[in-house]
Amino acid sequence: MNNKFPEFVWLNNFGLSCLLTFLLLGLFLGLVGLSWVFNSFLILVALIFIAPAIILWRIRWWLQRDLVEDECPVCSYGFTGFNKTEGQCPNCGEPVKIEGGHFHRVIPPDTIDIDAVEVSVNQLED
Numbered sequence: 646m647n648n649k650f651p652e653f654v655w656l657n658n659f660g661l662s663c664l665l666t667f668l669l670l671g672l673f674l675g676l677v678g679l680s681w682v683f684n685s686f687l688i689l690v691a692l693i694f695i696a697p698a699i700i701l702w703r704i705r706w707w708l709q710r711d712l713v714e715d716e717c718p719v720c721s722y723g724f725t726g727f728n729k730t731e732g733q734c735p736n737c738g739e740p741v742k743i744e745g746g747h748f749h750r751v752i753p754p755d756t757i758d759i760d761a762v763e764v765s766v767n768q769l770e771d
């Protein structure tokens with residue numbers, strides 16, 4: 646008996662009866678001339694299943710566009726942040742501004758940013 650319908654093995658009793666009811670309802674509506682009800686119901690079901698996939702895909706696209714993965718300008722620690730926001734480096738605590746896909750240091754207005762230059766002793770003695 647069980648081997649007679651091997652293709653229905655994946656369906657449990659509930660799923661099978663559900664599917665049969667669905668098919669009978671479809672046939673009945675088709676006979677009565679209300680197949681458009683059945684069709685619109687099918688479209689609705691399809692939308693219910695497709696809509697979350699589209700929304701998830703959209704959210705992923707949005708996240709990928711706004712997520713910026715770069716290195717801290719101070720300690721070169723790699724981390725991720727949202728574009729056009731300000732954050733803090735989780736490694737050294739330096740406030741960083743995320744703009745144009747890169748992390749920039751947040752420099753207070755009165756600060757003069759300089760680069761330290763290493764001068765060798767020999768150069769000074771000359």
Ligand SMILES: [Zn+2]
Pocket residue numbers: 717718719720721722734735736737738739
């Ligand atoms: Zn850092």
